[in-house]
Amino acid sequence: MAATSNRGRTASPGQLPKRNLERTVKRLVAAAEVEFAARGFDGARTEAMARRARVNKRMLFYCFGSKQRLYREIVRRKLAARSRTLQQTPDELTPALLYWQQVVCSDGRAWRMMQWEALSNGRLVAERDRAQLMREVIERLRQRQAHRAIAPEFEPESLFIAVMALTVFPGAFPQLTRLVTGLNPRGPEFRAKWTAFLGALGERLSAANRPGRHRESARGKAPGHTTANGPTRPPGSRVADGCSAK
Amino acid sequence: MAATSNRGRTASPGQLPKRNLERTVKRLVAAAEVEFAARGFDGARTEAMARRARVNKRMLFYCFGSKQRLYREIVRRKLAARSRTLQQTPDELTPALLYWQQVVCSDGRAWRMMQWEALSNGRLVAERDRAQLMREVIERLRQRQAHRAIAPEFEPESLFIAVMALTVFPGAFPQLTRLVTGLNPRGPEFRAKWTAFLGALGERLSAANRPGRHRESARGKAPGHTTANGPTRPPGSRVADGCSAK
DNA sequence: CCGCCAATTAACCACCAGGTGAATTGCTTG
DNA sequence: CAAGCAATTCACCTGGTGGTTAATTGGCGG
Structure with missing residues (x-):
């Protein structure tokens, strides 16, 4: 065009x-x-x-x-840019959460367009390509899970939706975030708070930390492994989320 | 009016x-x-x-x-109905997640209006009342947390946002849910899947299940307390989410 | 049965936003 | 320099929308 x-x-x-x-x-x-x-x-x-x-x-x-065609053109471009960042999702849970938070807040416009799309309940623009892209990401997650990098009791699809939910929501419903915390969800204070939260959450959920009722896991079994959330940074170590509040 | x-x-x-x-x-x-x-x-x-x-x-x-006044009137009514359900949030994490999922999917229209509101970046309608309501809910969460019913490493504010995120997101971005799972987020298949996921997630996060590195918690300290996720149902026991797909 | 006023209706208006026809003007090429 | 065409401009049309004016009508009190 x-x-x-x-x-x-x-x-x-x-x-x-x-x-x-x-x-x-x-x-x-x-x-x-x-x-x-x-x-x-x-x-x-x-x-x-x-x-x-x-x-x-x-x-x-x-x-x-027409306005329509211009819109489609723009969505097409956005998707192309999106597919790259999507496929670079880290394999561990905590880094994935933090990565997504950064991606989401560094490209707020794309997510706002997704939100408009969500409300418009019309036909999706490049449904085929997007579904294909999603399938690839999910498939990769599934393989990683088979290799024990991800807790096995969660299906990868749900896990992926949860990652999106936790990272997209605060910016997608800024009024609720503001009502609850009193902070601007795009401001540095909230982002720091949320990064810390996601870090703690990821740590709790990563494969190494099994629920307490499997008591035997706390004793034997590769003692160095109990805290082995490898690339998982402790929530304190701020990952530079270099996305400006625009 | x-x-x-x-x-x-x-x-x-x-x-x-x-x-x-x-x-x-x-x-x-x-x-x-x-x-x-x-x-x-x-x-x-x-x-x-x-x-x-x-x-x-x-x-x-x-x-x-005017259209404006009619809108305000409706928002006011919606909020009144909302405040009741908000305050009935259960105190344990897993029941809270399941409760919220039911609430969200049983009143999709209210959340759709919230989403429109999120995108309209105009002044909120009853900002004072809503902030007050939120503050009460958060305060209750905080007290519960002091009583050990909720894991202490999560601030209640973030936890509350997370609960909203995990329950609201699939319905708020139905196109993403559909792209990932292939299911209609309002349909029974997805809801069952998501309910199971939320259950498992809540179990992992509830106060009793500490991460492995707090090794001493697995030994002493009120032996009957280690698995004390009291009202937390195991994720298998389906809580009747009696919300019709409309 | 009549008058009165609230509830309802029909016609209308001003305005705005997407889209178009046709003139205009600045490069580029011969 | 002149022709020619693409890039740009200007004025205009059309449909639809929130809001209004004024006429009409149904039911109740007298």
């Missing part, structure tokens, strides 16, 4: 040319992403996108044909 | 009167609740509400003055 056919970019050096379709498209995409994430498909105004992109509104339809 | 001043309801017996403001108001509220939950404030159409209520559109403005 987005017929980017600017002929021989001569580009008089030093002077930005007045006409440049490629640049216009890029600006429109950026502006539209902001608008769509902020207000959803129905709430987003083409006028506002154009203004934000410093471009005539007509150009939006010239480049993309 | 909603000037319900129908004079002396004579109500010819057996014959429903053609004019009845009270009834009209009730119908409008019900219809508006459905519409607002389904499409959010901006997306909801007064026309559609009126049609659903089998009432002239004008009556909406006659009764409530």
Whole structure:
């Protein structure tokens, strides 16, 4: 889409040319992403996108044909970027939680669009690809679980949903987070608190820590293994969650 | 609001009167609740509400003055109903998780409205009352924790958010749940699966099950207390989650 | 039976937002 | 320099929506 056919970019050096379709498209995409994430498909105004992109509104339809197509284009791009970060999910539970927290809060717009999508109950945009992507991630989790890196009593699918839930929720329902803690969920105070919590939670859930009723596990059996949550950092050691509050 | 001043309801017996403001108001509220939950404030159409209520559109403005006021009225009612269920949260972790799952899935509309609210980034409707309510719930959790009913390494605030996250997320992001599990999050299959998961999770996290590295806890100290997850049902015993898929 | 007023209805309005037709203008090429 | 075409602009159309004006009607008190 987005017929980017600017002929021989001569580009008089030093002077930005007045006409440049490629640049216009890029600006429109950026502006539209902001608008769509902020207000959803129905709430987003083409006028506002154009203004934000410093471009005539007509150009939006010239480049993309319709609001719908522009939306699909943007979702497609977002998904492409997403698939990479998804597949880099760590294999241990605690690091996975912390990794996801960082990912989620570093790309709030993508998750806001997911939330709009959740409410819009329309057809998903690239359902096939996304389902495939999810299946791969789950499959990897399942293999890891077979290798004892993950507690066996939890199905990987549920575990994955739980990881998403615990990392996505505070930012997805900021009003509830604020009502409960009095903190801004995107602010550093809450993020530190939540990181610590996720760390403690992960530690409790990682494969090495079995519930107390299996009493024999506390005694024998590879003594050095009882605390062997390998890459699991203790919750105190702050993992640099370098995501700015934007 | 909603000037319900129908004079002396004579109500010819057996014959429903053609004019009845009270009834009209009730119908409008019900219809508006459905519409607002389904499409959010901006997306909801007064026309559609009126049609659903089998009432002239004008009556909406006659009764409530504006879309805004009708919305506020509905939110107020929802909150009132909500506060009761909130305060009945069980004190143990596992029952709390299961209770919340039931509550959430039995009143999907309220949570959908919360989600719309989360995205609308406007002023909250009854912020004072809601913050007060939250504070009470958290305070109760804190007291329970002091009495050892809840694992002490988790702050009650974070714990509460986690409970909400784990119960609300699957229904709030149904497309993700479906992509991961292939199941409809409101369907009985997924709910059974999720209930089992929450049960197992709660068991792992309840106060009695300490991580392996606190080795001394497995030996001395009130021997009958090590497995004392009192009302915590084992995850197998299905708690009847009698919420229909609507 | 009549008058009165609340409940209800029909028609209407102003406005906004997506989308379009057609003119305009700046590069680029011959 | 002139032609030609792509990139950009301007004015406009259309449908739908919240909200309103004014007419109508049903039921109750007198």
